[in-house]
Amino acid sequence: MLKKIVFFYGPKYNFKRHLPKSRALTTISELAIYSDRKMREHTFKIQSRRSSDGAAAEKQEERLSVPCLVAYSEQYASISESALHSFLSFIDQFEVESLYLQNPPAHLAEQFRNMHSRVRVIKYEYKTLDMEGLKRINREYPQVIIGQEEVKRRLLTALYPLAANKLAKPLVLLFYGPTGVGKSETARYIGDVVGQRLFRRQFSMFHSNEFAPYLFGGRHTGDSLAKDLMERESSVILFDEFDKPNPLFHSAFYQLFDEGIYEDRNYRAEVKNAVIICTTNYASANEARERLGAPLFARFDAVIGFRPLDDGALGDILKRSCREAVCKLSDWERKIVSEEDLYRSLIPLLYGGDGVRGVKRLVREKISETLLGDALRR
Numbered sequence: 001m002l003k004k005i006v007f008f009y010g011p012k013y014n015f016k017r018h019l020p021k022s023r024a025l026t027t028i029s030e031l032a033i034y035s036d037r038k039m040r041e042h043t044f045k046i047q048s049r050r051s052s053d054g055a056a057a058e059k060q061e062e063r064l065s066v067p068c069l070v071a072y073s074e075q076y077a078s079i080s081e082s083a084l085h086s087f088l089s090f091i092d093q094f095e096v097e098s099l100y101l102q103n104p105p106a107h108l109a110e111q112f113r114n115m116h117s118r119v120r121v122i123k124y125e126y127k128t129l130d131m132e133g134l135k136r137i138n139r140e141y142p143q144v145i146i147g148q149e150e151v152k153r154r155l156l157t158a159l160y161p162l163a164a165n166k167l168a169k170p171l172v173l174l175f176y177g178p179t180g181v182g183k184s185e186t187a188r189y190i191g192d193v194v195g196q197r198l199f200r201r202q203f204s205m206f207h208s209n210e211f212a213p214y215l216f217g218g219r220h221t222g223d224s225l226a227k228d229l230m231e232r233e234s235s236v237i238l239f240d241e242f243d244k245p246n247p248l249f250h251s252a253f254y255q256l257f258d259e260g261i262y263e264d265r266n267y268r269a270e271v272k273n274a275v276i277i278c279t280t281n282y283a284s285a286n287e288a289r290e291r292l293g294a295p296l297f298a299r300f301d302a303v304i305g306f307r308p309l310d311d312g313a314l315g316d317i318l319k320r321s322c323r324e325a326v327c328k329l330s331d332w333e334r335k336i337v338s339e340e341d342l343y344r345s346l347i348p349l350l351y352g353g354d355g356v357r358g359v360k361r362l363v364r365e366k367i368s369e370t371l372l373g374d375a376l377r378r
């Protein structure tokens with residue numbers, strides 16, 4: 001008899017903290033395997049009984065005792081569509097005492113409607129950007145992202161209502177500018193300031209035919225954005241290369257940007273007190289408006305442009321990369337490779353190259369070349 005039912009909405013690491021420590025846990029995947037095996041044995045028994053002229057009387061089998069049944073988000077895919085749709089009868093084959101479900105799909109949760117009073121719902125409280133975080137960005141940003149002073153000013157202004165807790169919806173930002181100038185890195189940095197792992201989806205990675213089920217939710221076994229959002233750890237969300245998908249998909253984001261709700265056939269994610277950052281390679285705000293279309297463009301709380309990096313900024317980034325790379329070397333390697341020589345030999349290569357993206361590789365190659373030269377001379 002079910003004594004305790006818990007629905008947990010949020011990331012796995014925190015769900016695990018709510019699970020009872022003192023009891024043996026059984027997962028729904030384990031039960032699904034067990035149940036399949038039983039079913040096969042049962043069929044086999046019936047067949048063999050028929051062939052042996054129905055001699056043995058059917059013995060009432062005892063139900064397996066399951067003190068604590070747990071379902072992690074990703075495990076709903078391991079049980080069949082029918083077990084999911086009649087979940088109560090599925091678990092009724094067993095003697096389940098307590099049940100812990102992480103992010104149950106809507107039609108599963110619905111089956112517990114009549115037991116409403118007995119279901120305990122826990123929602124994960126996301127850490128969000130606060131004033132301390134805003135001050136930290138103000139202090140650190142020029143060292144983290146070099147040569148984007150204007151971005152810092154616009155970003156702090158845009159983030160203020162979120163940090164001051166004045167928003168009832170997510171804060172939605174559009175970054176535009178050439179590649180390799182610090183757009184994704186800025187999102188990653190805001191993620192670091194807030195804490196927890198940033199939620200990032202790179203939209204260029206999806207092909208059109210797999211993007212539709214991902215956005216709108218297909219079979220319960222497939223990946224979906226709503227499900228992934230429910231499992232996210234962070235209140236900082238990065239939709240990288242947001243300019244890549246077909247404009248057909250834009251309307252999927254209206255409700256998320258307006259109200260912080262993202263819903264598909266199976267799942268419903270709540271995204272409040274969050275910052276959603278969409279990066280694009282548009283050259284100007286005007287181009288972004290034209291290509292994204294007015295209805296979507298109007299939904300951004302701020303549209304922030306990143307400049308191409310000038311020679312001074314590139315030089316500073318190179319200097320920093322040299323310092324970081326040399327720090328990682330051993331004592332004797334540092335006698336062969338000096339930060340100063342490294343920087344001076346690379347600076348002429350920098351401006352002709354592929355900007356900042358190539359910098360780390362240039363530094364790595366130059367270090368290997370120098371160390372190899374030394375080793376061959378010995």
Ligand SMILES: Nc1ncnc2c1ncn2[C@@H]1O[C@H](COP(=O)(O)OP(=O)(O)O)[C@@H](O)[C@H]1O
Binds near residue numbers: 178
């Ligand atoms: N302005 C910058 N200051 C410091 N590092 C930068 C800057 N721009 C880019 N980088 C570095 O270059 C790499 C690519 O930057 P990224 O932010 O991903 O570029 P994009 O603007 O295309 O999103 C990262 O490793 C990042 O650390």
Ligand SMILES: [Mg+2]
Binds near residue numbers: 180183184241279
């Ligand atoms: Mg990027």
